[in-house]
Every structure is written in structure tokens, then in C-alpha cells.
Amino acid sequence: MGTEKLSLSEVPTIKAITPVSQGNITRYVTVSDITGKDFAHLIQLPRMFIIHAVNTLRKGKQLTADERKIALKKAGQLFHSGTVCGFNPDDYVNQVVSVTGLPEGVVKKALQKIGDATSHAFRDSALGIAKGVPDAYSDQVKQSGCAQVVRKGAVLAVVAPGNGTGVHALWPQAIALGYRVVIRPSEREPWTAQRLVQALTESGLADYVVMLPTAHDGVEEIIEAADLSIVYGGEDTVIRYENRSDVLVQGPGRSKMVIGDDYPQQDAFELVFESVLGLGGAACVCTSCVFIEGDAAAFARAFQDYVYNRLQDPQERERYLPQLSSHRYDWWLQQVEQYQGFIFSKPEVFSLKSGTRQVMPLVMLADSTDQPIVQLELPVASVTFVPFQHQACLSFLAPALVVSVATKKATLIQSISEIPEIRNLYIGQVPTIWMQAHVPHDGYIAEFLTRSRGYRVDFG
Known part of the structure; x- marks a missing residue:
């Protein structure tokens, strides 16, 4: 079976999703489908662009928790049911199946799961917060003292894998917790990241999420530019980052x-x-x-x-x-x-x-x-x-x-x-692949992204 090589103008081009102008970046990697044909070109950003884009993200407009909650709900619905980047849900499923070879039913279930998880990111992220943190800080609570949850940083990087789409159901919780998120999509399957980031952007969260495709030599730049990172990979990735408290490694499940x-x-x-x-x-x-x-x-x-x-x-x-x-x-x-x-x-x-x-x-x-x-x-x-x-x-x-x-x-x-x-x-009769949004996967993501501190206000 031969492979079919097409020019840049003959197949779709996937670009970064960021408010920063991309200029005339021509470095790209070809995404092939499972038959070996060119399926898309994924533009890859240089390292200096990444630094600039992350710094710009940090200075973005601040939204209230209620504004983020409304936007996340809208984005989840758009991801699941809408037309995003010119592709409807059926188009998206066909794209993912074509490049990964995964069964169509698996991708359709993931489409539903990611949409639901994004819409309910506030609800799910709250499950990982310590019970001692009150839902509201009344004057009485402040005066008598309580626990308060705080982020460990401002920007989270996610280095996404290409073997499955389900990981994208997790990181929208970071936005619910107030983080700005940088996604490095997989070179094998970039469409889930593209669809979700674009849905979030169109729903009012352009200042909270960007997608920055880059070659492997740019991954380290993204990790260093962010405050915390979630990285997916094999045993080599685990060994590389096992001693870094700012990196949560999602390695082999065994x-x-x-x-x-x-x-x-x-x-x-x-x-x-x-x-x-x-x-x-x-x-x-x-x-x-x-x-x-x-x-x-x-x-x-x-x-x-x-x-x-x-x-x-x-x-x-x-x-x-x-x-x-x-x-x-x-x-x-x-x-x-x-x-x-x-x-x-x-x-x-x-x-x-x-x-x-x-x-x-x-x-x-x-x-x-x-x-x-x-x-x-x-x-x-x-x-x-x-x-x-x-x-x-x-x-x-x-x-x-x-x-x-x-x-x-x-x-x-x-x-x-x-x-x-x-x-x-x-x-009992529970397969290892069973998952629900309210049940921790590898712990709750809030455990990695936040910490609790004592809090009291009293002016006498």
C-alpha cells in the first residue's frame, strides 16, 4: 500500500489557537490517516513564540467564577453538539477514527464524556477541595477562622497524548479553579484538543486557554513557561519528571x-x-x-x-x-x-x-x-x-x-x-475501564492544582 503526499494547500491546516498573531509560520508536521494518506498539516510553533504566547495569556482579562462557569457550560454543549472549526460532531468523530483507528463507538462516547465534563467542570473540580473549606466566606466565618483554597500557580500546561481522547475530559476543571491553560496537542490526533480549545474560546474563555502545537523540542519550553504541568507519556517520561513537584506525570497505568x-x-x-x-x-x-x-x-x-x-x-x-x-x-x-x-x-x-x-x-x-x-x-x-x-x-x-x-x-x-x-x-463485576466524572482518576486534579491554607479576618 503506497502513501499519498499532498501539498500544504491540498489538506486542512491546523494552526495554534491564541490571540497572538502567528505571522507566516511554515514549519509543520504531516498527520497521516491509518491508510497512510496525508490527512492534515499541523503547524508547529517556534520556541520563542511559545514564551510570548504564554506571557500574553498570563495578562489576559480576569473573569469571575460565575462568568467562567457560564462559559464552561456553553463550551461543553458546543463541543458535543455544535459546529466547531467548520466541523460538526460527525465530522469530528470521522477525523479521530481516521487517524487513530479507534472504534467509532469509543470516540462517540468520548465526545459525550468530554462535553459533559466541560459543562460540569465546576461541580467536578469542587469534589477535590477539602471539606474544611466553606462554600461561602461570611463575615462570621472570616472572623472565627476557616480554611481557604488557593491555586499553586496561574498557568497549567497540558501535554496531551494521542492514544485516546478521554484525557481532555479532565483539564477543563483547571479553568473552573481559575487557571489559564496551555494545551500542546498530540501530533497523532490533534482534533480533540483543537475542537475543545476552540469551543472554549468561542464561549468567552479566549483569555483562559490556548493551543500551542510544537515539535518535541518545544515541549520543555511549554513546561518551563507554565507554573504547573500535566504530561502524558511512557516510562521515559515518568523517569524524566519523577522528581519534579510541578509536573504531574500520567504514565503507564499497568x-x-x-x-x-x-x-x-x-x-x-x-x-x-x-x-x-x-x-x-x-x-x-x-x-x-x-x-x-x-x-x-x-x-x-x-x-x-x-x-x-x-x-x-x-x-x-x-x-x-x-x-x-x-x-x-x-x-x-x-x-x-x-x-x-x-x-x-x-x-x-x-x-x-x-x-x-x-x-x-x-x-x-x-x-x-x-x-x-x-x-x-x-x-x-x-x-x-x-x-x-x-x-x-x-x-x-x-x-x-x-x-x-x-x-x-x-x-x-x-x-x-x-x-x-x-x-x-x-x-466485583466492575471492569478496569469504568470511569465516572465524580470518581477520582489518578486522584482529583484539584489535589495537584490547589492547596489549603488557614484564613481569618478580624479588625476588632
Whole structure:
């Protein structure tokens, strides 16, 4: 399959969204769709422009909390239902599907989720504020003393990933808390950032949010120009920023599952299936390892048969399996080769008319909980099954963004709940991909963006 290269004028151009004049910036990166064709050009800003744009943002007009609340609600509705940058919601879904290969249903759900989260950003951000902070500061409260919440800075930078759109449901809460936000969109999928930033801008928040596309060498400039940053990336990103208190790193999730020998096997199959393949299998909350109390090999083999039978249905494949470009498929073949010693059998591959492919999840087996593959996370659907014993030390579950525990054994549940490195714990028939706006993801964002201080006013 060949690739089609088009000139700058023949495909859409995505520019920065900022009140600062961009002049004649001609540096860009080409965004390709999953068939290899040029799909758009993303203008990339030089480092000096970034500094100027962030400094200008800091000097923007100050809005009251009520004004921001009204604007956020309007922006959420516009993002979900309106025409933004000339594209209606269906256009937007097609754009994201075309460049990521994610199932259409996954992107449509994210469209709804991001719109709702933006509209209700004030409500959701308040959940992370300490209960000791009063809703209103009356004269009596001020005089007797109370807690007060304050921002740790004025500008938040968000370095967005390209493997999923859901992360954009989080950062509008920063605007609710009074921050101005700088978004560096993904080079792989810039449309979600563009649509949300433009919706916010058109809704009255032009002084509170900008989108600044830049090459990788400009990312550090954005982080240094902001006061706080949220950065998405892999293990290298975690290592790079792990000692910086001003950077919240969203790295590998290493989400896991525990299946007790008392749990119904059919329910377990459905739970593991949804946790591994939901959200296209690429999100940080997708299960990458399942610990089986009992015969892990037998469970894994039976699960592989369950997956095979279920995904013979083309509608189920369309619902769960992303489409892989030729480049991504070559990479996937390399993973199959690298981990062939753990894989039961080479997964089935489905070739599509577009030249893309869909692949069955990698189903693997490890002998013990201390093998490195237990912590393996790939940006495609893959799962490693591992045997464990109820009475064993459970430290192998950490670190994990999510752990779902499928058992009714109170002592096992209690032991797992005491592991502090588990960020979210779900009990019973709850897949690891389950998320709700009122439930913290990796803690509440307000925990990172604010702090509480004592406050009292008394003039005698």
C-alpha cells in the first residue's frame, strides 16, 4: 500500500489557537490517516513564540467564577453538539477514527464524556477541595477562622497524548479553579484538543486557554513557561519528571485484575474481556495482567477460546478492535515475535478492504508473579495471566492505576485494599475501564492544582 503526499494547500491546516498573531509560520508536521494518506498539516510553533504566547495569556482579562462557569457550560454543549472549526460532531468523530483507528463507538462516547465534563467542570473540580473549606466566606466565618483554597500557580500546561481522547475530559476543571491553560496537542490526533480549545474560546474563555502545537523540542519550553504541568507519556517520561513537584506525570497505568477461585467463570470471562478490549485496548485503564487463584493456564486457554468465538462476529470486532495502519501492524508483529515465549498461539488477523488490519488481543501466560512481563503494558489489547495464592504477599499488584477484584473473599479484598500504590480499586463485576466524572482518576486534579491554607479576618 503506497502513501499519498499532498501539498500544504491540498489538506486542512491546523494552526495554534491564541490571540497572538502567528505571522507566516511554515514549519509543520504531516498527520497521516491509518491508510497512510496525508490527512492534515499541523503547524508547529517556534520556541520563542511559545514564551510570548504564554506571557500574553498570563495578562489576559480576569473573569469571575460565575462568568467562567457560564462559559464552561456553553463550551461543553458546543463541543458535543455544535459546529466547531467548520466541523460538526460527525465530522469530528470521522477525523479521530481516521487517524487513530479507534472504534467509532469509543470516540462517540468520548465526545459525550468530554462535553459533559466541560459543562460540569465546576461541580467536578469542587469534589477535590477539602471539606474544611466553606462554600461561602461570611463575615462570621472570616472572623472565627476557616480554611481557604488557593491555586499553586496561574498557568497549567497540558501535554496531551494521542492514544485516546478521554484525557481532555479532565483539564477543563483547571479553568473552573481559575487557571489559564496551555494545551500542546498530540501530533497523532490533534482534533480533540483543537475542537475543545476552540469551543472554549468561542464561549468567552479566549483569555483562559490556548493551543500551542510544537515539535518535541518545544515541549520543555511549554513546561518551563507554565507554573504547573500535566504530561502524558511512557516510562521515559515518568523517569524524566519523577522528581519534579510541578509536573504531574500520567504514565503507564499497568491496570490489573484479580480473579478468586470463588468467582463464576463466565462472569470472569466477560469482565476480563471488557477490561482488556474496552476503549480499543489502548487506554491506561485497560487491564494488562490478570492474576488467577487456581489454574491460570486453563483459565487463559478458556478465555482465548471465549475471545475467539465472540470476535468471529464482525459487529463485535467493529465495536472492540481498532484498525492498525501498516506501520502499527509491523510494530505489532515485532511484539508477537518478542513475546512469543509467553503467547499461547499467534492471534488471528483480519484484513480490511482499506488495507488496514484488526488483530485479536495477545493472550499470554507467566509462571510466577515476579516475572517482568507481569508489569508489561502495550498500547494494544494484550493480557498476561498469572497464577497466585490467596495467602501470598500481594505486592506484585503495585503499581497500578486500577485493580478490579473479582471475589467475595473478605480477607483477600482487605489485603488488596491496603496496598497504597493502587490508585483505584473496584470490587466485583466492575471492569478496569469504568470511569465516572465524580470518581477520582489518578486522584482529583484539584489535589495537584490547589492547596489549603488557614484564613481569618478580624479588625476588632
